[in-house]
Amino acid sequence: MKRVGGRLLGAAAALALAASAAHADGLIDNVNGYSIGKDGAVDRFSGLLIDGEGKVVRTLSAKDKRPEKLDYKLDGKGRTLIPGLIDAHGHVMHLGYQALQVDLSGTNSLEEAQRKIQDWARANPNQRWVVGFGWNQERWGLGRFPTAADIDAAVGDRPVWLLRIDGHAGVANSAALALAGIGPKTVSPAGGRVEMAGGKPTGVFVDAAMALMEKAVPPPQALERDLAFAKTQEILIEKGITAVADMGTSADDWAVMRRSGDMGRLRVRIISYAYGIEPLISIAGTGPTPWLYNGRLRMVGVKLIDDGALGSRGARLKADYADAPGQRGLTLIDDAKLKNLGSRAAMDNFQVAIHAIGDASNAQALDAIEELAGTYKGDRRWRIEHAQIVDPADLPRFGRNGIIASMQPVHQTSDRLMAEARLGPARLVGAYAWQSMLKAGARLAFGSDFPVESPDPFAGLAAAISREDASGQPPGGWMPEQKLTMPQALSAFTRDAAFAGFAEDKIGTLEPGRYADFLLLDRDILTATPAEIRATKVMETWVGGKRLWVRK
Numbered sequence: 001m002k003r004v005g006g007r008l009l010g011a012a013a014a015l016a017l018a019a020s021a022a023h024a025d026g027l028i029d030n031v032n033g034y035s036i037g038k039d040g041a042v043d044r045f046s047g048l049l050i051d052g053e054g055k056v057v058r059t060l061s062a063k064d065k066r067p068e069k070l071d072y073k074l075d076g077k078g079r080t081l082i083p084g085l086i087d088a089h090g091h092v093m094h095l096g097y098q099a100l101q102v103d104l105s106g107t108n109s110l111e112e113a114q115r116k117i118q119d120w121a122r123a124n125p126n127q128r129w130v131v132g133f134g135w136n137q138e139r140w141g142l143g144r145f146p147t148a149a150d151i152d153a154a155v156g157d158r159p160v161w162l163l164r165i166d167g168h169a170g171v172a173n174s175a176a177l178a179l180a181g182i183g184p185k186t187v188s189p190a191g192g193r194v195e196m197a198g199g200k201p202t203g204v205f206v207d208a209a210m211a212l213m214e215k216a217v218p219p220p221q222a223l224e225r226d227l228a229f230a231k232t233q234e235i236l237i238e239k240g241i242t243a244v245a246d247m248g249t250s251a252d253d254w255a256v257m258r259r260s261g262d263m264g265r266l267r268v269r270i271i272s273y274a275y276g277i278e279p280l281i282s283i284a285g286t287g288p289t290p291w292l293y294n295g296r297l298r299m300v301g302v303k304l305i306d307d308g309a310l311g312s313r314g315a316r317l318k319a320d321y322a323d324a325p326g327q328r329g330l331t332l333i334d335d336a337k338l339k340n341l342g343s344r345a346a347m348d349n350f351q352v353a354i355h356a357i358g359d360a361s362n363a364q365a366l367d368a369i370e371e372l373a374g375t376y377k378g379d380r381r382w383r384i385e386h387a388q389i390v391d392p393a394d395l396p397r398f399g400r401n402g403i404i405a406s407m408q409p410v411h412q413t414s415d416r417l418m419a420e421a422r423l424g425p426a427r428l429v430g431a432y433a434w435q436s437m438l439k440a441g442a443r444l445a446f447g448s449d450f451p452v453e454s455p456d457p458f459a460g461l462a463a464a465i466s467r468e469d470a471s472g473q474p475p476g477g478w479m480p481e482q483k484l485t486m487p488q489a490l491s492a493f494t495r496d497a498a499f500a501g502f503a504e505d506k507i508g509t510l511e512p513g514r515y516a517d518f519l520l521l522d523r524d525i526l527t528a529t530p531a532e533i534r535a536t537k538v539m540e541t542w543v544g545g546k547r548l549w550v551r552k
Helices: 011-022 092-100 110-123 149-154 174-180 210-214 222-239 253-261 277-284 335-346 358-375 390-400 411-424 434-440 457-466 486-492 495-500 530-534
Strands: 002-004 008-009 026-036 042-050 056-060 074-076 079-084 084-089 131-136 160-166 169-172 192-197 198-208 241-249 271-275 296-306 351-356 383-387 406-409 443-446 519-521 538-543 546-550
Touching: 002 160, 008 074, 026 131, 026 486, 042 519, 074 253, 074 443, 074 495, 074 530, 084 443, 092 222, 092 253, 110 131, 110 149, 110 198, 149 169, 149 538, 160 174, 160 210, 160 351, 169 174, 169 210, 174 198, 198 210, 210 411, 222 241, 222 253, 222 538, 222 546, 241 253, 241 296, 241 495, 253 277, 253 296, 271 486, 277 335, 296 335, 296 457, 335 351, 335 358, 351 406, 358 383, 358 390, 390 434, 406 434, 434 443, 443 495, 457 486, 457 530
Parallel strands: 026 074, 026 079, 084 241, 131 160, 241 271, 271 296, 296 351, 351 383, 383 406, 406 443
Antiparallel strands: 002 008, 026 042, 042 056, 079 519, 160 169, 169 198, 192 198, 519 538, 538 546
């Protein structure tokens, strides 16, 4: 008997592995390698054999004989090797747009944001509109939303449209309001809110109301889209993200990804969820697409949006916001429509992913899934995206019907103070409740929600095991009983994130037959402190057995 990857193999199996190893094309050797096994344990190895198709032949222990005939061999010099990390919830095109537009995500005050808007406008005099992303009135300590007058003070001679950090609100200047025909008689649409003061629009639009402005904003041209997508791939590969679930793919987004694939430029793996039923049917037709471009692209399901975000008070709650009596968030979709849209997708075997942040919306999503699961049997992997604020009474329901809790650890550290203000301490028991989700029987899939947060997965891993922010606050962690172990957190960014997108037979581990997607790191994240994990540097990124990026 021979032990490989934590399993004992019989003589016949060992001989088969020896034969396959003889035909391996590459060896990554002398590494501190590990991945998460099916039982949640850490599987360790010191060498990785890769075949000519960029797939794993097997992992090797220090005692295993190395093949003599190889096309290449890389000495890992003792560095840590882990599977490529998977972001289970990101917005692919928006990350690239953020890099090309006004990026306000790092600003700490309204005045700093105004300077950045001015600087960008001066540097881009030929752009008809100033478009940007990332403002956060909570981070600014403003105590209110920004207004059109605030933006006019920065740029008044061109229309400006700026999305909030969560993408669930936007602010326009006066020129943009005029072009969109927004005035005192403008009515808030269902599922949205036009902020008013003194009977006049302030310039802020929440959730569905954003469409009133966005119809006036010129759409990106094909070249801009291609540049944005290329930038996204560059950022993700440097961060160690080798695959991503794109939550909200439009028909235009899909065309960009297909163009990239056709030209041999598709580098990361994308598991696509259409932005609603219409693009889902237009793109994929009667069922999930096959994997395209050597396992680089597949549309597997649809994203349905149930409510807004906590920061803009659009997340739908069971009781009033503690800091806004009378407000309980926005209903973006009613019970019947949610079930009907979920049914339309499920009847053609598409996966259903429901965005739900507030406790009322999470209860609604659970209700819909329970009814749908009674009709649509089999391995459906119903997903609830974010699952941030959950009534403790509803937590056990996440363990039924094979539900995936698709969550983002960095939201907890970013939102902590805001969540306390929005909800009050008594309603936080089921907030960002990762350990409770696992104990209930749910499967966790972790991501970042980029560009709402940085796509850096090591910040997410550090938050998951510590529940402390980058400055170590609060000491010991916020609601520390919800901390995860590092194997649990790493599984949520690898094996379980792949499972969440029906991709576990291709990525997420370094088991035989999986694509050789992996990272070489500058430290061992299993033994590192949270601060050290946050400082982790990716030294090399490999996808499909090919080295795509090396740190200089």
